[in-house]
Amino acid sequence: MELILEIKRLDNSEQPTTEVIMSTLRIALVIALTTTIAFAFACGGGGESIDYGYQGEPGAPGARAARGDSEGQFAVATVLVEKVVEVAVEKEVMEAEAMMAPATAAPTAAPMAMEMSEKLSAQNVDISFQPQNRIIVRNADMSVESHDPIATIDDIGDLAVGRGGWVVNSNTSDHGFYNITIRIPAETLDAVIEQITANVAKVISVNSDSTDFTEEYIDLGARRTTVQNTVDALSELLTSEKYESVNELLEVQREITNWQAELERIDGRLAFISESAAYSRLTINVNRSPIPMRVDVGEDVHVGIGLGRKYTARFFPPEDYDNFEITWDFGDGSAPQTVYTGLRTEGEDGLLSVPVPHTYHSDEFAPHVVTVSIRAYSDRGLAEGEDQLWANVSELPRIDAFVTASQWDVEEGQPVTLTASFNHPDTLRNVRYSWDFRDGSSVVEGTVASDDTGVEIEHVFDRHRPESYKIVFEIRGDSDAGEVEETHFAHV
Structure with a gap:
């Protein structure tokens, strides 16, 4: 059994065939068995009588048969031992092969495991950036009024420092307008806005915005890896002394410089995004309360x-x-x-x-x-x-008026009676009228009583003229919507 275990140990490193194992076991066991039997016969030939279960005197047929049988038994025993060993060895070998199967399959499974690991790693690039891990930059702007803008600016600066931030800049003007920009930890932005609101006279406006930089950050990270690998490869080439001229050396150095500049630019952008996501910008315009x-x-x-x-x-x-x-x-x-x-x-x-x-x-x-x-x-x-x-x-009230005459053809110095008729809306007040005969006489004016819808006048034209006289009648009144007037013309 110890030999089997030793073979198993060797098998793990050198993997001998089944035939070699069985041949080795046969030789080892046959040698051991032969040595044991030979030792036994040697002891029996020394004069000591050994009883093998056969009767007869020494030299008799039975005794010879017993010795012949003993030699045959040795051969048979050897064959049986070999068979038993062969069966045992086959069983042990089968168990050993079963134990060795995983180790034998390992070289084939390893690449598959690595391939699966790479696929899972590729999947994890997308899975790992869940919403709670996204890179969000939050900024805000406020416009407020204060009775003491300078004190408010100072208080906001102290608030930023107390929250673990800092003042980016602050400005004043000649017209009572002030502003300050601060950086504060992103998680404190809402609390800071609330605190500023509570300590000013009036909040005019608050505007905030959020920008998602996750995609850019991932792209820059991948780009940085590529650039870093390029820099490393060029650096290794520079130190390998495999260049054939000074120009080749200088060209490699120039390439390293260019790629390192790109690497620094990427690092700067990554740092800016990280800091912007960690610290929100808040700009406050402070106006003096009017x-x-x-x-x-x-x-x-x-x-x-x-x-x-x-x-x-x-x-x-x-x-x-x-x-x-x-x-x-x-x-x-x-x-x-x-x-x-x-x-x-x-x-x-x-x-x-x-x-x-x-x-x-x-x-x-x-x-x-x-x-x-x-x-x-x-x-x-x-x-x-x-x-x-x-x-x-x-709507303005409307007045409609028209003029009639006792006669339209009159002689010089002959009187004529003119009558003006009109409607009188209830919403009109202070209704008044005027007659203008356009013959050089004075304009005649008068007022209309609340119930009157017409006025009458007698006039004498003193001078004759070939063309007719144009008479102008005007009536006007006041309403809540404004003054209303109407003009009518007649020819005599």
Whole structure:
């Protein structure tokens, strides 16, 4: 059994054939058995009687037969031992071959295992970058107002340092506008924005954006490996002294320099992406909170559809504020109108804005809210204010009038009676009329009572002329939407 184990040990390194194993065992066992039997016969020939189970005197047939049988038994025993050994060896060899099978198959399985490992590794390139491992760069911009912008800038800088970040830059201007840019750990961005919001007078806007650099980062990593391998190969070529001239040496050195520059560029980009993902950029524009300014746009107005009107406002800026931005929004969906001039008026405080005309073309959604917003600028900052009024838009009342005469052909110095008839809308007030005979006489004016729908007048033309006189009758009245008038012509 120890021999079998030794053969197994040798088999693992040299792998002898089954025939060699069996031949070796046969020889070893036959030699051992022959030696044992020969030793036994030698001991028996020394005069000591050995009983093999056969009767007879020495020299008798039985005794000879016993000795002959003993020699035959030796040969038979040898054959049997060989058979037994052969069977045992075959069994041991079969077991040994079964144990050696995995080792024999290993050289074939190893490349397959390596191939599978490479495939899995290739798959892991895509699998390993799940959303939670993506390289996301988050940045944000804020616009805020503060009563003390300089103190706010200082507080934001201290906040960045306290959060493990730093101040990138900060700037101030001559018009009360300030800004600061900080870098803070990406995971603290939302908390920092909330803290800034809680400590300023007003947040005007907050804008944030996220950029995914995962694909670029992976591509750069693969590119870096390729470039590094190229640099290593060129460096090995440089040290191998396999070049034949100085020019070849210089060419290799130039190539190494070029590839190392590319490697440094890739490393710089990778470092930038990593740092950008780890630290978010936050830029804050800090405006000085505006000084309140009084603005007076006047009383509500009534306007007629299609009837233009001019709008003005009086405002009271702080002293030394002389740059203005006056914006009118008429509330009907039209574009706002902006002017930049304020006029001073005699005997009145404040400034009067330049008149801005506007016409409403529909009474849909009326009344409209008219808003005027005024901003005044100086080196000390901003002042602003606004005021509103209601614009009631409606159709203008309509007056229809016509004139009749007692006669259209009259003699010089002969009186003629003229009658003007018209409708009188209930929404009209202060209705008045006028007669102009165009003959050099004075214009005749009068008022109409609330229930009257006509007026009558007598007139004498003192001079004759070949052409007729053109008589002009006008009637007008006031309404909430504006003044209404009608003109009628007659020829006498």
